[in-house]
Amino acid sequence: MSGFSFAAVVDSGVGGLTVLRQLRRQYPHCNFVYFADSAHCPYGTQSDAEIFSRVSTVVDWLVQNGANSVVLACNTASVFADRLRSMFPLPIYDVVTPTCRLAARLAQGDVAVLATDATVRSGIYVRHLAALGVASRQYACSALVPFAEHNAVRTDECRHAVRLALAELQHSPPDAVILGCTHFPLLLNVMRPYIGHAQAVQCVTDFVPVQHDTAAKGKCLYLTSGDPVSVTASAQFARAKFVHVDV
Numbered sequence: 354m355s356g357f358s359f360a361a362v363v364d365s366g367v368g369g370l371t372v373l374r375q376l377r378r379q380y381p382h383c384n385f386v387y388f389a390d391s392a393h394c395p396y397g398t399q400s401d402a403e404i405f406s407r408v409s410t411v412v413d414w415l416v417q418n419g420a421n422s423v424v425l426a427c428n429t430a431s432v433f434a435d436r437l438r439s440m441f442p443l444p445i446y447d448v449v450t451p452t453c454r455l456a457a458r459l460a461q462g463d464v465a466v467l468a469t470d471a472t473v474r475s476g477i478y479v480r481h482l483a484a485l486g487v488a489s490r491q492y493a494c495s496a497l498v499p500f501a502e503h504n505a506v507r508t509d510e511c512r513h514a515v516r517l518a519l520a521e522l523q524h525s526p527p528d529a530v531i532l533g534c535t536h537f538p539l540l541l542n543v544m545r546p547y548i549g550h551a552q553a554v555q556c557v558t559d560f561v562p563v564q565h566d567t568a569a570k571g572k573c574l575y576l577t578s579g580d581p582v583s584v585t586a587s588a589q590f591a592r593a594k595f596v597h598v599d600v
Contacts, residue, residue, distance in 0.1 A: 522551075
């Protein structure tokens with residue numbers, strides 16, 4: 354990618370494509386490289402040390418190969434955004450902070466946060482929402498990530514897993530639900546019976562492009578540390594074709 358300046362969008366798998374879709378719509382002239390760390394997915398069941406080591410390795414590789422900014426589309430990776438900002442001299446955007454601000458504007462009362470085990474363990478959503486005066490409760494849902502990652506959302510196994518994770522919401526409905534993992538918008542139709550009329554808040558970012566807009570349409574490359582054939586199959590909803598890289 355020599356000579357190619359781009360904004361990198363990082364996720365443990367294909368879930369962050371939901372964030373990339375927003376960014377490409379908003380900044381059509383920006384070059385993007387999407388990196389799916391599928392060989393190490395999911396992040397949310399790993400230790401903090403393992404997650405930080407892996408994410409910092411990925412970010413370093415992207416910076417060395419021309420990234421002018423980084424969007425941590427993964428909520429679990431976003432837990433470590435401040436540490437990464439202290440390591441790399443370029444803009445690094447998380448999804449937790451702006452998503453909390455969005456939820457605070459939309460919610461009339463309490464907010465349910467659906468996230469991975471690691472994100473829940475960090476308490477980052479609870480702290481940010483509390484600072485905005487919003488009451489919240491967390492639900493650890495790492496078990497749902499593989500269904501989105503492996504294009505198995507319409508299976509009986511997925512419906513069973515969603516029921517186990519979210520049954521409590523039917524008895525105590527929140528005003529809003531933060532889909533605190535970028536894979537979860539892909540599961541929204543299966544989640545809807547448990548979410549009910551609650552506002553579903555998808556992850557957003559404060560990204561501002563470094564490169565100046567040009568008349569040309571921006572390019573987008575899709576890279577993965579995993580098997581590009583299986584990742585491409587899982588990313589059919591985004592029509593993305595992945596290439597393997599060793600990172």
